[in-house]
Amino acid sequence: MGDKLALIGVGKMGRALLTRMLAANHQVKAYDIADEPMATARAMGAATATCSAEAARDAAFVHVLVHDDQEVLDATLGPGGVLEGAGAGATVLLHSTILPETTARVAEAAELMGVDVADAPITSVPRRLEAGGGTFLVGGADDIVAKIRPHLESVGKAVYHFGPLGSGNVAKIAKNLTNAVERVMFAEAVEIVQAAGLDAVQFLDMARDVTTGATIEHWDKVILVADGHAGPQRARGMFSKDIQHAARLAAEYGLEAPVTRGAAAAAAKWIKTWAEEADQR
The missing domain is CATH 3.40.50.720 (NAD(P)-binding Rossmann-like Domain)
Structure with a gap:
């Protein structure tokens, strides 16, 4: 027993x-x-x-x-x-x-x-x-x-x-944050394509078909953890152009898209950080 x-x-x-x-x-x-x-x-x-x-x-x-x-x-x-x-x-x-x-x-x-x-x-x-x-x-x-x-x-x-x-509490809250933000992010992406006149279901089907798996499955290729700090691995094209384009489209279509705008601001911060690090080398 x-x-x-x-x-x-x-x-x-x-x-x-x-x-x-x-x-x-x-x-x-x-x-x-x-x-x-x-x-x-x-x-x-x-x-x-x-x-x-x-x-x-x-x-x-x-x-x-x-x-x-x-x-x-x-x-x-x-x-x-x-x-x-x-x-x-x-x-x-x-x-x-x-x-x-x-x-x-x-x-x-x-x-x-x-x-x-x-x-x-x-x-x-x-x-x-x-x-x-x-x-x-x-x-x-x-x-x-x-x-x-x-x-x-x-x-x-x-x-x-x-x-x-309390450590388990923090880990669970952070884990749920990633789940929640991903859902909001996809919802905002769909709002952008719908505002442009695209078919939402077709877009989501495409996103599912082309995905190579969840980001977390290969986190070591996209997240850098070193010296007690964490940040995205360098992705200049995506951060300096693609995300900024998404934020611009959201603004042009009159969408709030707070996660998209926040991601664009965060990406700009990382571009600046990477440039400063390069100058110090």
Whole structure:
């Protein structure tokens, strides 16, 4: 039999995580503020509790997977919250995409009770997490991470320990930033081609057909990381001309296109930086 676990939050991601927990033969007691998710948890084979504190009682690991910072604080520090029930030696794992300061508030209160805390946001979507493809971005002390790593690996694919408490939060927020900006960027690109009278679907089909894979798959060819700094690899033609053309078209068509304009400004900054570096050689 596996570990005794508590799961706070049985939404889409929570249900997927619960599936992995049960598949690994862990004993799970779940809690959600809504009735339907609680019924779903019971139907899946988990026990349920009347509050977060009851779920956390006797659990070795308490998984908190709720929507936002305030819900995390309510679920852990509020009346009937996790810290009212978790015993000394338990570990609270905060999986939500939240600010490091929120994690720090929970950890500060938990430390007084002998309860460990680690931030462990999950990079996945429900179907991939349910299939075992969840990756945990972890922040916490080395000894705490050494304790939780085997457990997290029992329900997911990989564990990345980025550093002290809050590091996982920063990594997840930055990762989601790249996803969000890419979506906005494509939307703005489509606005430009539509304003010029082009067919949006044809353009998107073309972009999909000619892509050589996500940029991150070959990040070492496009991002330079050195001496504690990061920046784009030199791409003078794209930065000095192509992106500037895109910003000019957006302006001519009367589009706001804030990401396009911001990218053009950032590209101009890098062109200037590269020129200054060349002059210093």
